[in-house]
Amino acid sequence: MPRSQRRSRRLAADLGLLVVAAAFVLPLAWVLLSAVDPHADLRVKIPDGFTFGNLDAVLTPDITYTPLLNSLILCGGATVLTVGCAALAAYPLSRYRSRLNRPFLLSILFATSLPITAIMVPVYALFVQINLIDTVQGTILFFTASQLPFAIWLMKNFMDGVPKELEEAAWTDGANAAQSLVRIVLPLMGPGLAVVTVFAFVMMWGNFFVPFMLLLSPDQMPASVSINDFFGNRGSVAYGQLAAFSVIYSTPVILLYLLVARRMGSGFTLGGAVKG
């Protein structure tokens, strides 16, 4: 292809992408600009002044620190449980051949794609029956169960990528399966482990429906639910503060995503994850 034609094609592609990018960036620009705008309202505009007032106003225990801490306890606890259980479960699935592996993996794959939203009403009714409603530990356990299928699936595929030969050396030195999992397999699949961990954490950090249904006391609510309080008394929404809080609440997951972005990007074929 002649160079000029190639260049004009590139230009057309650039233009197309920039149009989409412009449309997508508007809501993001609103939240960033409004967070530092002393007179924020609903539209994107250049702030008429610059203020940390919005940040100052939301950085109180009631509005920011307690909900974020609640989010951290819920999501951190559930992530540790999820990754731990998934790593244990993935080991026999990846290392031993068994007639049960295939049915188990198929059930896991099936569970991966079930709409969790649909079972929240029965989960609520069930949690009332067994006294787990409005408890942090109950919510953590449900979060863990809802993330486990995908975590096991990913973990198994990452584990398949660690050559067995490396473990065999450890076995001859007398290590058992547990030692070989902790000392050899998991360190070697560090990047995969990071992807599973970050993915589970990010999914739960942003989840609104689960804590909204399973927690009742306001002082236990994570940020995903407490953010709705900004709309408590309609008509007098402090948009600047809402924006400032949104930025604070979203920053951790964006940073975490950046941490694993490259690895996720390259291995993102879900097919690829399936093939392992």
Next chain:
Amino acid sequence: MSHPASHPVSRSPLTRRVLRVLPLAPALVLLLLFLGGPIVYCAYLAFTDLQLTGQAHSSFVGLANFRRAFHDDAFLNAVWLTLVFTVLSALVGQNTLGLALATLMRRASKPVRTLTGGIVITAWVLPEVVAGFLLYAFFRREGTLDALLGLLHLPSENWLFTLPILAVSFANVWRGTAFSMLVYSAALDEIPNEIEESAEVDGAGGWRRMWHITLPMIRRSIGTNLMLNTLQTLSVFGLIWVMTRGGPGDRSQTLPLFMYEQAFQNSMIGYGTAVALLLLLVGSLFSVVYMRLLRTEV
């Protein structure tokens, strides 16, 4: 495959087999209790008249909840809106835009590619409720969209009131397109360059190349992506809740919001669960199709 013969500890085969599946136990217990349990309970509750108002006993009512649903205009409305929402935002919006972005990215210059990718992915990584607020501000009267229309001297409008289902569909496209984009970028990367080049030498134009060569080669990714988009969209709750609460009236009330309203605002857990069971069945159906698409690879 079994352990090498040199494995130091020799145990009876049964003990060894038990020890091997032992690590599965914690995950299995959690899954059975907190995922399997509710699904079974869901199937049971859907046939009862359990209410929220603390009545002592609920009784078995057979198919009454389902019969009621299919005569309930509000339910049929929710089914219709769910269909519109899914087709518009998942099948048409996210899928097509994601493919278009992935295709353009292969030709675009690196800075533009990085910038666009970054922005689209940020929209996807944001917590659901935050995305809801951003799009609420975008579509409301005096929001950004109206400001843009004002620049073009077009009348302003409260889009969340006039076209609520369209507004939440666009919101879902904004939030979900990155996933399709990533899936298609990965799929397109796997097409060998020679194939595209030889088609080009043969004089096949852009659209024909897309239709006859590219799309057939990534058809598995298309299937996977459509299925996952659909499943994801069927369970959207927070985004719509934040933007419209399902309103005005019930004009953006998709099935998850309808289910919630029946169970908690109207205190009819039994009826709400029946709707949930239907949603779960539709989800399972898609899930099975999705698994068949991946079947050869498990």
